Amino acid sequence: MYVTVLGSAAGGGFPQWNCTCRNCSHLRSVRTGEGARSQAQLVISCDGLQWLCLNASPDLRSQIISAPFLAPTRGTRATPITGVLLTSADVDSVMGLLHLREFQPLRVYATPSVRRILQEENRIFRVLERANPPVIWQDIFLDQWFVSSSSLSNGKAPLRFHTVALGGEYPDYVSEPLRRLLPPEEAVIGVVLAQANKQVFYAPSLSGRSAHWKDWARSSDVCLLDGTFWTDNELISLGVASKTAREIGHIPLSGSDGLLEQFGPVARGSGRRVLIHINNTNPILDEESPENREVRHAGWEIAYDGMEFEL
C-alpha cells in the first residue's frame, strides 16, 4: 500500500493568504519557501498505478500537478485518479471536487448526508456530471467495510476501507431544515484503509466527542490524525476568531484530555503516528519550538507535503 501526503496544512494552508501570525510572517521571510504546506490531502494506492484521493482539498489542482505519478498517461482524458473519498462536507474536504470538473469519470464516496448537502444545496457540484459517463456518487455507511472498485482488476489484494463516526458537526453553511434531517454521526468520519494485513487510519478532524477512533488508530501501521491546534484557545488568543478549537471540531494536541494525552504513550514497535491538518497558527510548525520537540519526543511525526509511506 502506498500513501502520499500531497498537503499537510489545515484550511487556509501555510502561509494563509491573510494571516500575519508568527509562523506565517516567518515563512514569508524565508526566500526558499521551505516549510510551506498546502491544505490536507492524501492519495492512496494498492499498486502505485491507480490512486484514491482522501478528500478533495482546495489546493488539489496544484497538488496533482506537483505529483508526477498522478500525471495522465493513457489517452486524452485519462488519469490514475479513480475516485475521491470524503470525510466531511467541510470546504477543506470538498472544494477540490470542483478542480476535477474536466469531463472526467470518477467515483465519489461519501456518507449519504454529505452527498445530500452537496447535491441538494450546492448545485455547483453538478459540473461533475458533465463527464461521460458522469461522476458516480457512492454512498458509504458507517461501521461497514467497502472495497474500492478501482482496485479489483489488477490481481493484487483489493483496497478496502471502513468508516468510523467521529462525533463532529455539519458545516455552518448547511441549512437548518436539511441539518435536522441528517443523522449527526454522518457529519465527520475517519477512514480505515486496509490491504492484505496492512492498515492505515486517517482522521484529519477529531472532535474528541467520540472515542471510537482510538482502537483503529492504535492498531494501524500508520495513523494520520488531527494536528490542527496546539491549545484550545489558540485562535482566540491570537484575536482571529471567537471560538475554541473544540468548538470548531478539533481536539487540541496539548493539555489535559488533548490528543497526545488521549492517545497515550507510543509503545516501541507500534505503528507510525503522524499529525496532519496542521493550522498555520500551531507552534509545532516551528521546528525550533518546544512544542515541536515535545511532539517528536513523544513519538509523533509531523506531516509535510510530499511525505510518503510504503507498507
Place this chain on the structure above:
Amino acid sequence: MYVTVLGSAAGGGFPQWNCTCRNCSHLRSVRTGEGARSQAQLVISCDGLQWLCLNASPDLRSQIISAPFLAPTRGTRATPITGVLLTSADVDSVMGLLHLREFQPLRVYATPSVRRILQEENRIFRVLERANPPVIWQDIFLDQWFVSSSSLSNGKAPLRFHTVALGGEYPDYVSEPLRRLLPPEEAVIGVVLAQANKQVFYAPSLSGRSAHWKDWARSSDVCLLDGTFWTDNELISLGVASKTAREIGHIPLSGSDGLLEQFGPVARGSGRRVLIHINNTNPILDEESPENREVRHAGWEIAYDGMEFEL
C-alpha cells in the same frame, strides 16, 4: 493604475490535471515547468496598496501567495485585497471565493443574477459570512459606472468600473426554475476599469453573440480578451468534448468571424491587446507554432502568469 496577471489559462489551467494533449504532454516534459499557467486571474489597483480581484479563480490561494505585494501587512487578518468583481457564475470565476473564507471582510461585486445563483442555490458560499463584518455583496447593474469603495480614501483619483453585457449564458449547473427568472444579459459581463484618463477592458469570455465589447476594447489602453480557443472545433477534434467553442461561450481566435477578424487590424499607437484565459489545447501556447506567430504578427500579446501593466 496597476494590473497584474496572476493567472492566464482557461478553466483547468495549463497543464490540465487529466489532459495529455500535445501542449500538456510537452509542458510535462519540461523540467523547469516554464510555460505553466494557472487559471485566469487579474488584480488591479490605483495605488499599488489596495487591490481588487477580477474574478476569484480556482487557483486564487496559490496565486495570492506567489504575489508578494498581496501579502498581509497590518494586524492578524489584514490583506491588501479589498474585494472581488465577478464577471460570471462559472466555476472559473467564482470557485476562488471559497479560498477567501478565512474570516476576512471583503466586498463582492456581481450582477444580481450571479449573486442569486451563489446565494440561493449554493449555500457553501455562506462561509464568507463568517467574517466580522461579513462579506458584503454589492449588486452591479449593466451599463452603469461604479466607484470601487476601497479606492476612495487615499487621495488618488478613484478606480471606477463599468459593466458590459457580452451575450454569454448561465452555467449548466444553474437550476431551470432559477434560470428562467434571470435576465440573460446578466450572465456574462465584461468590465471597463478606469482611473483618471486611463482605461482597461477585461473580457475573459466573449461569446461573439454581442458586439458591445468592441468599442470598449478598442478605446482602452489595455484590453485583455478571451483567448480560449484557436478553432471552433478544437475540443471536438481532440475527442475531449462534443461541443464547439462557440457553443460553450467562446468565440475562437481564428477563422471567419473569429476574434482576430472581428477586432480588425491594430493601428499603430493604439492600446495593448492581450489574449488571456487560454485553454491548454490552444496552439498559441506553443511559442514555435505558426498560430503563435500569426497572433503576435497581428499585434497581439499572449498573457502569462506574472505579466504586469502600469498605466
